[in-house]
Amino acid sequence: MSQPMQLLVRQKVTMVVNQYWISSADAAGVPGPLLAFAHQKRMKLKEEVNFFTDESKREVLFGFKSRQVIDMAATSDVFDADRTPIGVFRKDAVKSLLNSTWHIDAGGIQATGRERSENVAIARRFGGFLPVVGSIMEAIPWQFHFDFTDAQGASVLSVDRERKVRDHYRVTIRPDGQGRVLDWRFAAAITVALDAFQGR
Numbered sequence: 001m002s003q004p005m006q007l008l009v010r011q012k013v014t015m016v017v018n019q020y021w022i023s024s025a026d027a028a029g030v031p032g033p034l035l036a037f038a039h040q041k042r043m044k045l046k047e048e049v050n051f052f053t054d055e056s057k058r059e060v061l062f063g064f065k066s067r068q069v070i071d072m073a074a075t076s077d078v079f080d081a082d083r084t085p086i087g088v089f090r091k092d093a094v095k096s097l098l099n100s101t102w103h104i105d106a107g108g109i110q111a112t113g114r115e116r117s118e119n120v121a122i123a124r125r126f127g128g129f130l131p132v133v134g135s136i137m138e139a140i141p142w143q144f145h146f147d148f149t150d151a152q153g154a155s156v157l158s159v160d161r162e163r164k165v166r167d168h169y170r171v172t173i174r175p176d177g178q179g180r181v182l183d184w185r186f187a188a189a190i191t192v193a194l195d196a197f198q199g200r
Contacts, residue, residue, distance in 0.1 A: 007171035062185040113148035
């Protein structure tokens with residue numbers, strides 16, 4: 001694949017569940033056909049999210065499941081409809097104290113993802129300790145973004161959050177230095193996980 005692949009992930013939040021629509025997108029971010037629909041029950045201690053072909057939820061395409069009760073270093077497996085492994089992602093507990101950091105391993109690609117802006121990362125964590133800053137934070141629709149790079153510094157995945165009526169994420173999948181590309185299903189799974197887990 002010579003050109004980056006674009007996905008658009010749109011979210012709707014309710015009191016009980018989060019719902020996500022994953023579509024292909026063109027270079028301008030205009031959504032194409034629906035690729036998958038995800039339904040995530042909130043406040044589960046051990047996370048499992050299935051992605052379906054559409055909102056009827058009759059056919060599972062893929063999903064992810066955490067290996068243990070969700071904590072700051074939970075590891076999750078991504079699998080296809082037959083439960084065949086696609087990849088693994090894990091949050092780095094220590095490094096995430098200052099800047100949320102994730103490790104991914106899928107299709108021979110190993111990469112680390114971090115929040116693009118360290119200033120935003122720090123402000124989101126420590127603004128609550130200062131009354132004035134905390135009040136400002138509550139009014140700001142944070143647009144935090146993630147970049148995943150491999151050991152050679154190649155950018156293989158970017159997740160850009162756009163605050164709209166619903167949360168929108170533009171996902172860009174790029175070839176690594178050897179021409180390998182992340183499975184779009186894995187990219188969709190880690191994007192939903194970033195949204196769900198970052199809010200814990």
